[in-house]
Amino acid sequence: MTTALITGSTAGIGAAFARRLAADGHNLVLVARDTKRLREQATELHDRHGIEAEVLTADLATDDGIAAVEQRLRDPKAPVDLLVNNAGFGNKGHYLEVPMADELKMLKVHCEAVLRLTSAATSVMRERGRGGVINVASVAAFVPRGTYGASKAWVVQFTQGAAKDLAGSGVRLMALCPGFVRTEFHQRAGMGTDNIPKWMWLDADNLVTAALSDLARGKSLSIPDPRYKALMGVVKVTPRALLGGLTSRTGRKYGPR
Numbered sequence: 001m002t003t004a005l006i007t008g009s010t011a012g013i014g015a016a017f018a019r020r021l022a023a024d025g026h027n028l029v030l031v032a033r034d035t036k037r038l039r040e041q042a043t044e045l046h047d048r049h050g051i052e053a054e055v056l057t058a059d060l061a062t063d064d065g066i067a068a069v070e071q072r073l074r075d076p077k078a079p080v081d082l083l084v085n086n087a088g089f090g091n092k093g094h095y096l097e098v099p100m101a102d103e104l105k106m107l108k109v110h111c112e113a114v115l116r117l118t119s120a121a122t123s124v125m126r127e128r129g130r131g132g133v134i135n136v137a138s139v140a141a142f143v144p145r146g147t148y149g150a151s152k153a154w155v156v157q158f159t160q161g162a163a164k165d166l167a168g169s170g171v172r173l174m175a176l177c178p179g180f181v182r183t184e185f186h187q188r189a190g191m192g193t194d195n196i197p198k199w200m201w202l203d204a205d206n207l208v209t210a211a212l213s214d215l216a217r218g219k220s221l222s223i224p225d226p227r228y229k230a231l232m233g234v235v236k237v238t239p240r241a242l243l244g245g246l247t248s249r250t251g252r253k254y255g256p257r
């Protein structure tokens, strides 16, 4: 039996990964900040699928939280075969409206935690000659879209670079770039969603199915939906100056502060 560790497992995309991997018979290490919610999730997945689900409470915006997950990933007695770096959030507001402390927190969770956890996991996986890492980025990585998009651009660049460096080692790394997915993300960030067209919404379970299939095929970048594949094709050939206004506003309508 293999083991997957998922950060941000209790809601949205992370919860969809947990459901799918448990249904496929993988043991899980579930990571988030809310211990009660993690325990309920672990019990539910154990009872439904007969897998072992460990709970690891950690705030990935803190050094102690990142170190606790690094330690689990390095445990030689209970190796992790698949790491899903999924925990993430959006700040409420555009550039210069968000307190610097919140901007730095985002970089800690989206970049530093992803770097440190990927490195802890892949150093062990390389020795074992097998393993996989999925780093959840966003299509926002490809368009001028505030500090959120900038942090996700880092995730894509880092993951694809590391995938090249580890080619041939048996360890696969893939950046996953979803479009809009109905989760708790927008509500947590205080974002209105009524200006996002219906056709742009993706289903989290379908997204996970496509992502796991792309990982199995050895892709280092996954944009899992024909609609977004087509959109990103257009983005590639559109001058960045034209993209700026349109993409930075889409879906970024914040409620009252």
Ligand SMILES: NC(=O)c1ccc[n+]([C@@H]2O[C@H](COP(=O)([O-])OP(=O)(O)OC[C@H]3O[C@@H](n4cnc5c(N)ncnc54)[C@H](OP(=O)(O)O)[C@@H]3O)[C@@H](O)[C@H]2O)c1
Binding pocket: 007, 008, 009, 010, 011, 012, 013, 014, 031, 032, 033, 034, 037, 058, 059, 060, 061, 086, 087, 088, 089, 090, 109, 136, 137, 138, 139, 177, 178, 179, 180, 181, 182, 183, 184, 185, 186, 188
């Ligand atoms: N939804 C979208 O439209 C969309 C699109 C593209 C990319 N993404 C990316 O997909 C990933 C998952 O987002 P989602 O939409 O599923 O969000 P979500 O529904 O809000 O879930 C976020 C998860 O991350 C955990 N989390 C948040 N901050 C954390 C921290 N500091 N330390 C540890 N865990 C933390 C949350 O649990 P606790 O609060 O208990 O910690 C929760 O389990 C993110 O990286 C996001 O940027 C989302």
